[in-house]
Amino acid sequence: MAIKDLPKEEYVLPGSAACPGCPATIALRTVLKALGKRTILVIPAWWTAVIQSWYPHTSFKVPILNIAFEAAAAAASGVSSGLKVLGEKDINVVVWAGDGGTYDIGIQALSGALERNTDFIYICYNNQIYSNTGIQRSGATPYAAWTTTTVGGKREFNKDMGAIVMAHRIPYVATACISYPEDLYKKVMKAKEIRGPKYIEILTPCPPGWRFSMDKTVEVGRLAVETGAWPLYEYENGKMSFNGFSKLILEGKVKRKPIEEWLKMQGRFRNLFKPKRDEERIRRIEEFIERMWEDFRSKV
Amino acid sequence: MRIVVDTGNHIAAKAVQMARVDVVAAYPITPQTTIVERIAEYVEKGEFHGDYICVESEHSAMSACIGASAVGARTFTATSSHGLLLMHEMLHWAALARLPIVMANVNRAIGPGWNIWSDQNDSISQRDTGWIQFYCSSNQEIFDTIIQAFKLGEHEKVQLPVMVNYDGFILSHTSLPVKIPEQEEIDEFLPKRKIKWKLDINNPITHGNIIMPNDYPKIRRAMQEAHENAHGIIKEISREWEERFGIYHGELLELYKCDDVDYVLLSMGALGAESKVAVDEMRKKGRKIGLARVRVLRPFPKKEVIELARHSDLIVIDRNISVGMEGALFTEIKASLYGEVDAKVYGYIAGLGGKDVTFKDISKMCERVMDGKYGGYMIFDVEG
Ligand SMILES: Cc1ncc(C[n+]2csc(CCOP(=O)(O)OP(=O)(O)O)c2C)c(N)n1
Ligand code: SF4
Numbered sequence: 001m002a003i004k005d006l007p008k009e010e011y012v013l014p015g016s017a018a019c020p021g022c023p024a025t026i027a028l029r030t031v032l033k034a035l036g037k038r039t040i041l042v043i044p045a046w047w048t049a050v051i052q053s054w055y056p057h058t059s060f061k062v063p064i065l066n067i068a069f070e071a072a073a074a075a076a077s078g079v080s081s082g083l084k085v086l087g088e089k090d091i092n093v094v095v096w097a098g099d100g101g102t103y104d105i106g107i108q109a110l111s112g113a114l115e116r117n118t119d120f121i122y123i124c125y126n127n128q129i130y131s132n133t134g135i136q137r138s139g140a141t142p143y144a145a146w147t148t149t150t151v152g153g154k155r156e157f158n159k160d161m162g163a164i165v166m167a168h169r170i171p172y173v174a175t176a177c178i179s180y181p182e183d184l185y186k187k188v189m190k191a192k193e194i195r196g197p198k199y200i201e202i203l204t205p206c207p208p209g210w211r212f213s214m215d216k217t218v219e220v221g222r223l224a225v226e227t228g229a230w231p232l233y234e235y236e237n238g239k240m241s242f243n244g245f246s247k248l249i250l251e252g253k254v255k256r257k258p259i260e261e262w263l264k265m266q267g268r269f270r271n272l273f274k275p276k277r278d279e280e281r282i283r284r285i286e287e288f289i290e291r292m293w294e295d296f297r298s299k300v
Numbered sequence: 301m302r303i304v305v306d307t308g309n310h311i312a313a314k315a316v317q318m319a320r321v322d323v324v325a326a327y328p329i330t331p332q333t334t335i336v337e338r339i340a341e342y343v344e345k346g347e348f349h350g351d352y353i354c355v356e357s358e359h360s361a362m363s364a365c366i367g368a369s370a371v372g373a374r375t376f377t378a379t380s381s382h383g384l385l386l387m388h389e390m391l392h393w394a395a396l397a398r399l400p401i402v403m404a405n406v407n408r409a410i411g412p413g414w415n416i417w418s419d420q421n422d423s424i425s426q427r428d429t430g431w432i433q434f435y436c437s438s439n440q441e442i443f444d445t446i447i448q449a450f451k452l453g454e455h456e457k458v459q460l461p462v463m464v465n466y467d468g469f470i471l472s473h474t475s476l477p478v479k480i481p482e483q484e485e486i487d488e489f490l491p492k493r494k495i496k497w498k499l500d501i502n503n504p505i506t507h508g509n510i511i512m513p514n515d516y517p518k519i520r521r522a523m524q525e526a527h528e529n530a531h532g533i534i535k536e537i538s539r540e541w542e543e544r545f546g547i548y549h550g551e552l553l554e555l556y557k558c559d560d561v562d563y564v565l566l567s568m569g570a571l572g573a574e575s576k577v578a579v580d581e582m583r584k585k586g587r588k589i590g591l592a593r594v595r596v597l598r599p600f601p602k603k604e605v606i607e608l609a610r611h612s613d614l615i616v617i618d619r620n621i622s623v624g625m626e627g628a629l630f631t632e633i634k635a636s637l638y639g640e641v642d643a644k645v646y647g648y649i650a651g652l653g654g655k656d657v658t659f660k661d662i663s664k665m666c667e668r669v670m671d672g673k674y675g676g677y678m679i680f681d682v683e684g
Contacts, residue, residue: 042367054510055515067366067367068390071360078365079370084351086373
């Protein structure tokens, strides 16, 4: 399918308070096109809490429950359970949360909801930072990246949230990237048809947070995939499968592009290259990614 | 109507079942645990029509209640002490979202050190969250108040969550006889929840997004008005319950022998029940003292307290302490009287962390006041 084949109906209306051309709005727009009208969104504190526009207005055409930062998955459990008891069928209950609300403060509620087999889709929009509060580190921030709380570059590697979620043995897990909207659309469509907990994580480069210019968003996203820094996969019935460029990397049909190409595009990694090249840290990043792919190969 | 002899917690579970609750989300903590265990048994036996979400924490319990209530479900949770404290953020959220969730809170002290016994510091710490707060003094009152709480919270002029508090172990684990009406009678008293707002795919609203300083005071004022409305509606509901079932626990206050007295004793919860015995004993000795048991802390029965103070001086016993100040009830009563009436108010704190308070202790405290030997505000019998 092509972008022009996506449904025409819009659920994110003009008048939102996001940065012009914000990649996250594009992601949400695509996701809601796939989900359709019969959808209830649960949104914790983060970027999307801000861009809905303010009371008593809204720029979204589905009902939304805003909830505290760490509480989204639990609140969605309640929504899902309430709908079930009241006999309201075929409504997608969807959490739309940031990486902070997912990897960090909301991980307990998420784990609980997954373990309880809650019928919902949890979508983590991963911009690898707390952007709402002005670009601080999260558990998803990669090694060596600058944020306002990792001024010399983050000293730790990001967690593998996908693996944590898969360890709950839920029916469906997928990763996506803003640069491949058709892929994202297909994955949401698939999740919609499955009962039980579904988890989708979307990598979304954030120009102000990653320090690159707005017109490069799609390119930065693509390079994340092509360098292997961000894998595209699905997990169904206990099995992982890779798709798109990631499939080719996994099968050894193409070589990953050097990670430097991706790092160099982003000001947040500047201290790896200036004032002089930091061989040691670049090597550690390269090794980290290589190990990740070896691990994937052993699982598939 | 039949009589059941059971513990406060099992009676609470019975009330939840008979209120036809749609969603329960709860997490176990002593001394609340036997409520959730009993509800789980109902679910297992097919005797509970709703869904029971076994959440992984109290924070999630309240969050799940918010989600369920926001789609129109009648929703309940139960907790105690540290569980209630963990919920704190979501208590504010539920009240500001104007969701009529009902909770049983089994009053228990706060650690460290770990103390599982009765103490009201857990719920006192939640006074400012916007929840309506009841304090019960018998298992009958627990049953009746939980059913009434749904009617009150769901009332179109109220739309607020309601916390039904009662003492850990003293009531939660003590079997007492309770009159239980028939299901049809409960259904008549408490019809299905009428919804003021909900998440509806056919009428998509956004709830809880950014609100600017110009609008925010309006939602606070609306909550304050809802509490003022609740004040009158609590009275109506208490009287309706009496008419239907012949049981009456008082309204915001339960007045006991308060006519023509020099002193009125005020306290809450099981201490209120013990105070009745103390009042009887003191009256036998010719003391002119009555009891006003405070059933409702929010909305605070300001008018009623002022009325009492027009004719008598007040003695207040708190099972809680706002450290650095005094007991909560003591503070609030004095604040209510300021500029209205010039009565004397004497206070004590007693029974913290489950320390036993007998009717003799209560009489002793009151007699000190009445004999002019009040030694100043203090925590009673600390060394005893
Ligand atoms: C309990 C609590 N702690 C802190 C905050 C402040 N806060 C709001 S959003 C946010 C970060 C959000 O980060 P993320 O989930 O990654 O989403 P993003 O803003 O990057 O889109 C923080 C720290 C809060 N709202 N609640
Ligand atoms: S800061 Fe980033 S995520 Fe937030 S609105 Fe701007 S572009 Fe979008």
